[in-house]
Amino acid sequence: MIIQLFIIFTIMMSKKCKYALKALTRLAKNFNKGHLQTADIARLENIPKKFLEQILLELKHARMVGSKQGSGGGYFLIKNPKEISVADVYRLFDGAIALLPCVSINFYERCEDCTDEKSCAMQREFIKIREGARKMMSKVTIHSFIKDSDSQ
Amino acid sequence: MIIQLFIIFTIMMSKKCKYALKALTRLAKNFNKGHLQTADIARLENIPKKFLEQILLELKHARMVGSKQGSGGGYFLIKNPKEISVADVYRLFDGAIALLPCVSINFYERCEDCTDEKSCAMQREFIKIREGARKMMSKVTIHSFIKDSDSQ
DNA sequence: ATCATAACCTACTTTACAAGTAGTATTTGG
């Protein structure tokens, strides 16, 4: 009997970021229709409530959502769903879109092992890759998640 | 006096993967011209030698490079540099190109918090994002790193 | 044959962060 165990580790979007997108989508469905409470969003989207609290707070500090404290309070979207892209949310929670720090626009950092950045062929090529990802991630917005597929 | 400390965490390519690409590029420059030793590649590319050993071994197991043991041995490329894409190397070391497991071609996994995958708008949109990244990462090869910019 | 050299392989260490949990403070409507 052979037991095969496949453990695969991958670098992907964090759950925090994914939950944020789901929460924003839920709020977008309620755009200009009052507010929703953390507990409700958590239940509807299968997100741990206390974890979601932190996420909504971060979204508030990033001025994507607004809140109302006290009994009967909740969260609401303050930006148009069409103006919140996946790129925006990804940068907020997971950081750079580029695969290398020396290629990042918003999170640039020099590579320690690089001798001459100006002639670095990797940098040149990874800029192309970044642009491929960045364009798509900027094009897809929270609004993309609430419209149905054929209403493209 | 205000001290501001910015700590930014980002999800990027692992160093292992980056080092692998650099090592492959170095071997590609020597394609069909004999072999290079770990120590030399390590020195030329500023990669910790023992770490590079592991990486070259993984590349060997993935049949991208070949090796010769014993004194005067070393590593050499066995695939054409044009046929080793960034996507290939990335998948080997860092896993999925897609940002969500349910969107990955090679590392698919169901999302626990998803109720109905067929009607999931996020999945539908993230496939587009994956394709943006995947196309670019498949187009850029080790050969891209050794040619100069205007010889496009 | 044996020695130096370089690949091959496994295990360990350290650090850091993701993914949450816990508990308290603050605001606000009734």
Place this chain on the structure above:
DNA sequence: CCAAATACTACTTGTAAAGTAGGTTATGAT
């Protein structure tokens, strides 16, 4: 003033990245 909700801080647990350490095996040269 009380209940309900957000606001905030701190802690926990597990796991992976990045590298280190040390030994084994193969091979060309002496």
